[in-house]
Amino acid sequence: MAGFGSYLKKHTEALVKDVGIEPACGLTGKSKATLGRYYSDNPEHADRFMPIDAVVALEKSASFPHVTSALAELQGISLSHDDRRPNAERPGGVNSDVIALSQRFAMLMSEYQQSIEDGVITVNEAKRLLKETSMLQQVLIDMKLHLEEESG
Incomplete structure (x- = not known):
C-alpha cells in the first residue's frame, strides 16, 4: 500500500476541493482539520485515509468520482462516468x-x-x-x- 498512499491522498484532496471544504465538512460530519489529515502528505498522517462512507457522501455531490476512479485505476479497472444523464434518447448515430x-x-x-x-x-x-x-x-x-x- 505504500506506493498507493500518495496517489489516493491526491485524489482525496481533489474530491474535497471539488465539493468545497465547508460543504465537505457538512456532508461528512468531519472537521476541516480531519479532512485535511485524510489527504496530508505529512509522515504522521501517512496511514490515515478517508472512510468509505465519507467518500460516498462526497462523491454524490462532486462533479467526478475522484477516489472511486483512483481505486479502480489501481486495480486495473476501467470506469465510465457520464454526468450528462440525458432524459431523452441520444440523437444521431x-x-x-x-x-x-x-x-x-x-x-x-x-x-x-x-x-x-x-x-x-x-x-x-x-x-x-x-x-x-x-x-x-x-x-x-x-x-x-x-x-x-x-x-x-
Whole structure:
C-alpha cells in the first residue's frame, strides 16, 4: 500500500476541493482539520485515509468520482462516468459519433499543443487535458452504444 498512499491522498484532496471544504465538512460530519489529515502528505498522517462512507457522501455531490476512479485505476479497472444523464434518447448515430470523435480529438490535440509549447505541462494544463480525454472517451462510449443498437 505504500506506493498507493500518495496517489489516493491526491485524489482525496481533489474530491474535497471539488465539493468545497465547508460543504465537505457538512456532508461528512468531519472537521476541516480531519479532512485535511485524510489527504496530508505529512509522515504522521501517512496511514490515515478517508472512510468509505465519507467518500460516498462526497462523491454524490462532486462533479467526478475522484477516489472511486483512483481505486479502480489501481486495480486495473476501467470506469465510465457520464454526468450528462440525458432524459431523452441520444440523437444521431454512428455517423454523428464519428464527426464528434474527430472534433473531440482535434480539441484534445489543440490543448496538448498549447500545454507542451514551453516544454512543461502544468497542473492546470494537465487537468484540461484530462477533461478533454474524458470527453473523448465519452464520445467513444456513445459510439459503442450506437453500434450495439444498430447491430441488433
